[in-house]
Amino acid sequence: MKLGILPLGRPTFDVPFAEENLTAMLAALDASGHEVVGPRELLFDEAATRDGIATLKAADVDQVMILQVTFTDASMTVAIGAAFDQPLSIWSIPEPRLGDRLRLNSFCGLNLASHALGLNNRAFGWLYADPAGDVAGDLAALLAGERMSGKLVLGAVPEATLDGERIARAVNGQRIARIGEHPVGFDTCAYDKAALRGLSGVEVDELQLDDLFDLARAAPAEAAADLRKQADAELTGLDAVDPEELDRSLRLKVGLDTLKEQGGYSAFAIRCWPETFTEYGGAVCGPASMMGEARVPCACEADIYGALTQMVLAAAADAPVFLTDLVDMDVEDNTGVVWHCGQAPLSMIDPEVQAEATIHTNRRQPLLYQFPLKAGGVTLMRISQAHGRPHMVLSYAEMLKRPMSFTGTSGVLRFERGADEVLDDIIASGLEHHMALVYGDHRVALQGAAGAMGLPLLEI
Structure with missing residues (x-):
């Protein structure tokens, strides 16, 4: 397939570490056998992200994947979800627990995105995995639509006490x-x-x-x-x-x-x-x-x-x-x-x-x-x-x-x-x-x- 990617980041986090992880993510995607199109550098602001959206639209991609490299708010995620009818997924990454600063805070970006997309009734798949690890199987499942977020059924209102x-x-x-x-x-x-x-x-x-x-x-x-x-x-x-x-x-x-x-x-x-x-x-x-x-x-x-x-x-x-x-x-x-x-x-x-x-x-x-x-x-x-x-x-x-x-x-x-x-x-x-x-x-x-x-x- 033709996979469109949009790597999101914020410059207030550890940019060199983010770029190191982005390189590993791109390598894993390139090894997937699919054609990968779109920006291959971090998109730090709305203008760069909208340019990336236009690039993917012009390429007529089959799927869109947000690379949640650092924390970002959900505004651009919602815009991406609204811009494409194609399947949407998010790949977020962990970071080592070393007692130092929170260098990426990528999971929190996924958390905000899942809430915002849920409010907008936009289906998406997701992956939370280290790109330096063995991610080929999880990526294949994600791109095959086997890792969709789903929607939990609420329980009843409990009895008041x-x-x-x-x-x-x-x-x-x-x-x-x-x-x-x-x-x-x-x-x-x-x-x-x-x-x-x-x-x-x-x-x-x-x-x-x-x-x-x-x-x-x-x-x-x-x-x-x-x-x-x-x-x-x-x-x-x-x-x-x-x-x-x-x-x-x-x-x-x-x-x-x-x-x-x-x-x-x-x-x-x-x-x-x-x-x-x-x-x-x-x-x-x-x-x-x-x-x-x-x-x-x-x-x-x-x-x-x-x-x-x-x-x-x-x-x-x-x-x-x-x-x-x-x-x-x-x-x-x-x-x-x-x-x-x-x-x-x-x-x-x-x-x-x-x-x-x-x-x-x-x-x-x-x-x-x-x-x-x-x-x-x-x-x-x-x-x-x-x-x-x-x-x-x-x-x-x-x-x-x-x-x-x-x-x-x-x-x-x-x-x-x-x-x-x-x-x-x-x-x-x-x-x-x-x-x-x-x-x-x-x-x-x-x-x-x-x-x-x-x-x-x-x-x-």
Whole structure:
């Protein structure tokens, strides 16, 4: 057949490593026996991708394959899906768990893509495999249409319980501050205020990033100094980061505290990048960790349903909650890795390590917390809008005592079911890229909460 390829990437990730992996992907495709047409270099922006689409259209290809070499948002994936009637597939790649930066974050790109394509009812096949390994058989199956994403059937709405009704009442009437709009291509973070209110009784106030930035800049020096003392007590290496950027980062925490007091907010959903770095000059990740530890959830990328998920999970567990990405699945090791830049609540730290101060791996600014997550059972949950159907996704896993996989805050977990089955379900369900995590087994309480909120249940 004539196979059209579109290699997607972002320059904020490790471009030389991405190009090394792209070379291996192209070699595997060239060895497949099919005619491979299209760009053979990373497409970093919309203009380059649209030029690639035009090239494939002119070549009249039989199939289209997106090479998800690094993380990207889903905007171009949706455009590619809409541009072609031919079969569509995505090849995403793992990366070594070496304790260094997350160099590609390719799986998260696949995760966003599966959600967005599901919302658009666009069928696709997928593969998550190392191009340097033996991938010939999997590629052949993918191109033969044998690795389609499918679509999971939701379970029934569970029976409401007294504990579930307590959880639903706990969030009803609460307020979330959305600070800035979600980034383009993050369909996982879209929401409708009226639908959210009808589901949970939670109200959303839509604020601007400058509302936070102005409060942070005007924060009293004493308040920022007090937070510096708190960070000094919690972290090593604070003196190694840029002091002015650190001060700006800590002032974001003061700004969030002020907004909380003024607006009576129980949670925040913040457009954390790029503007906190490019316009303000400091990361909100460390402040989000502090807020989370204080039981005030902060969701990245203005993810309102992520904030609601945290609120529900915190009400069920009466404990701090971590909104995280699933960034890797290793079928042979039967494990996955949860990670987010550096914002897990400090109480989740492995007790045998010391938390470190660090900088954002892509944007190079502080403050981020860095530590591996402690061992123990964890409940993962998401109030999902995948495939346009509100429901609750629920899972349970054991966090293992493992070295830090990637810089920031991360942990290695083993699900109750096999990693291959969980991986299949994540893609088939169109699950959003953020799930909330808390220690302990809270599935029974959450099943009752799903019933009280009228949500069908999907356990993965």
